[in-house]
Amino acid sequence: MSSKKLRVGMIGAGFISRFQSVAMEQVRNMELAGIYSLEGAEKLAASAKKRHLGPAKVFSSIKELAENVDAVAIYCPNYTRVAVMEEIVDAVKGGAELKGVICEKPLGRNVAEARRLVDLAKEVNLKTAYFENQLHMKMIKAQLKQLETQQKSMGSLTLTRSSEEHGGPHEPWFWDPTKQGGGVLCDMGCHSIAVGWYCLTPYDRPITFLQPKSVSCEMGLLKWGLPYWRYKLLKDTGVDYTKTPAEDFCTGIVTYQNPVSDQIVKAQFTNSWMFEKQGLRLFMDGMGPGYAFEINTLSSPLNIFIGDMAAEATANAEAALEKSTATRGLLPVLYNEADLYGYTDENIDAAQAFMKKKDAFLSLNYGLEITKLVMAAYMAAEKKKTIDLTDPDVQDELETYIPAIQQGGGGDVLPVL
Numbered sequence: 148m149s150s151k152k153l154r155v156g157m158i159g160a161g162f163i164s165r166f167q168s169v170a171m172e173q174v175r176n177m178e179l180a181g182i183y184s185l186e187g188a189e190k191l192a193a194s195a196k197k198r199h200l201g202p203a204k205v206f207s208s209i210k211e212l213a214e215n216v217d218a219v220a221i222y223c224p225n226y227t228r229v230a231v232m233e234e235i236v237d238a239v240k241g242g243a244e245l246k247g248v249i250c251e252k253p254l255g256r257n258v259a260e261a262r263r264l265v266d267l268a269k270e271v272n273l274k275t276a277y278f279e280n281q282l283h284m285k286m287i288k289a290q291l292k293q294l295e296t297q298q299k300s301m302g303s304l305t306l307t308r309s310s311e312e313h314g315g316p317h318e319p320w321f322w323d324p325t326k327q328g329g330g331v332l333c334d335m336g337c338h339s340i341a342v343g344w345y346c347l348t349p350y351d352r353p354i355t356f357l358q359p360k361s362v363s364c365e366m367g368l369l370k371w372g373l374p375y376w377r378y379k380l381l382k383d384t385g386v387d388y389t390k391t392p393a394e395d396f397c398t399g400i401v402t403y404q405n406p407v408s409d410q411i412v413k414a415q416f417t418n419s420w421m422f423e424k425q426g427l428r429l430f431m432d433g434m435g436p437g438y439a440f441e442i443n444t445l446s447s448p449l450n451i452f453i454g455d456m457a458a459e460a461t462a463n464a465e466a467a468l469e470k471s472t473a474t475r476g477l478l479p480v481l482y483n484e485a486d487l488y489g490y491t492d493e494n495i496d497a498a499q500a501f502m503k504k505k506d507a508f509l510s511l512n513y514g515l516e517i518t519k520l521v522m523a524a525y526m527a528a529e530k531k532k533t534i535d536l537t538d539p540d541v542q543d544e545l546e547t548y549i550p551a552i553q554q555g556g557g558g559d560v561l562p563v564l
C-alpha cells in the first residue's frame with residue numbers, strides 16, 4: 148500500500164461510481180486503483196485517468212481486483228450484493244490482502260441479505276464502511292456542532308423530519324421491486340430514516356444510542372400507477388406496474404426512546420419518486436426545546452435563468468442538478484453536489500479508518516440496523532398497523548420478512564387502476 152493513500156477498487160461503473168469518482172477529486176487520502184464492472188469500466192477508467200484519480204486499471208474479475216487494491220467498494224445493483232460480497236470474501240480467503248470493504252446503501256434488500264453481508268465481512272475480519280452519505284453532509288455536521296451548546300443547556304432534539312424526493316430513478320432495475328428491493332422506501336427511505344435517527348441522537352452519544360421502539364408507515368403508488376405514467380414506465384424500462392407495482396411515495400414515523408432518561412423522540416420520514424420540482428431535493432429539519440435547524444438543498448446561492456429562446460441550446464440539465472427535470476426557466480445550480488450530499492466526507496472517513504485498521508464511522512452493522520427499520524416500515528404499511536420493535540416476536544419475524552412488494556406481489560398493498 149502506498150504510504151498515504153488508500154487504493155480503492157470499484158465494483159460497478161454506473162451512476163454512483165461516476166458520482167463517487169467526482170467526490171474522489173476532492174479526497175487526498177484515496178486513489179482509484181482499479182475497476183471491475185459488467186459494463187462501463189473502460190469509460191470510467193478513461194475519465195478517472197484524465198482527472199488524475201489514480202491508475203484506474205480495469206480488471207476482469209473481483210478476485211483480480213481484490214488482489215491489486217487496498218479496499219473494494221460495492222457500487223453495483225442491490226440484487227448483486229450477496230454474490231459480490233461472497234466473491235470478495237473468497238478472494239480474501241485466497242490471499243487478497245484487503246484492508247476493508249465499502250458498501251453503498253442499501254446494505255440489503257431485506258434483513259437476511261443485510262445480515263449475510265455483515266457475517267461475510269466478519270468471517271474474514273474485514274473492516275467495513277456502510278456508505279450512507281447523508282450523515283456525512285457538511286450541513287448536517289455544521290448544525291450539530293452549532294447547536295451543541297443548546298443541546299447541553301436545553302436538551303437534545305425531540306422531532307426530526309427528513310425527506311429525499313425526485314422524479315424517479317435512472318436505470319430500469321431500480322423500478323423493478325424484485326431486483327431493487329421495493330420502490331422509493333427501499334431506495335431512499337434508508338437515507339431519510341438514517342439521517343433522522345442521527346440528528347435526534349444526543350451529541351455525546353453513539354449513533355445507535357436511541358432505541359427504536361416503533362415504526363408506522365403509509366405508502367402509495369400515486370403517480371406511476373396512473374395509466375399514462377404506467378405505460379411510459381413499461382415502454383421506457385420494461386417494468387409493468389400492473390404486475391409488479393412498487394411504491395412511489397411513503398411517509399412514516401420512527402419512535403425512539405432515550406435508554407437513560409426514557410424520553411420519547413420521533414423522526415418522520417417522507418420519500419417520493421413523484422416530486423415535480425426542479426430535481427432532487429433533500430429536506431431536513433429538527434426541533435429542540437427552544438431551537439431548530441432546517442436544510443433544503445434546492446435553496447442554492449446560484450440560480451440561472453434560461454428563457455425559451457435560449458432553451459434549445461441547453462445540452463445537459465443534469466450537469467446543474469441531479470435528476471433535473473427542466474431545462475429552462477429559473478434553475479438552481481448545485482455546483483458541487485458530490486460534496487453537498489456528503490460523498491466527499493464519507494470517502495475521507497473510510498480511507499482514514501481503513502488505514503488505521505478500523506471500521507469507518509458507519510460500519511455494515513449500522514447498515515443492518517437501518518435495513519431492519521426499513522423492513523419494519525414495509526411491514527407497517529403491509530399490515531396497516533404500527534410495528535412494535537420492542538416485541539421479541541416482531542424482531543424474529545423481521546429476520547426473515549420479505550415485503551410482498553419485493554416479492555413482486557404488491558398488488559394488494561398498492562392497487563393499480
Ligand SMILES: NC(=O)c1ccc[n+]([C@@H]2O[C@H](COP(=O)([O-])OP(=O)(O)OC[C@H]3O[C@@H](n4cnc5c(N)ncnc54)[C@H](O)[C@@H]3O)[C@@H](O)[C@H]2O)c1
Pocket residue numbers: 158159160161162163164183184185186187188221222223224225227231251252253278279280318
Ligand atoms: N448514496 C446514494 O445516494 C446513491 C445514489 C445512487 C445509487 N446508489 C447505490 O449504488 C448502487 C449502484 O447504483 P447505480 O445508480 O450506480 O446503478 P447503475 O445501474 O447506474 O450502475 C450499476 C453498475 O454495476 C454494474 N454491474 C451490474 N451487475 C454487476 C455485477 N454482478 N458485478 C459487477 N458489476 C455489475 C453495471 O454494469 C453498472 O456499471 C445501488 O446499490 C444504489 O442503491 C446510492
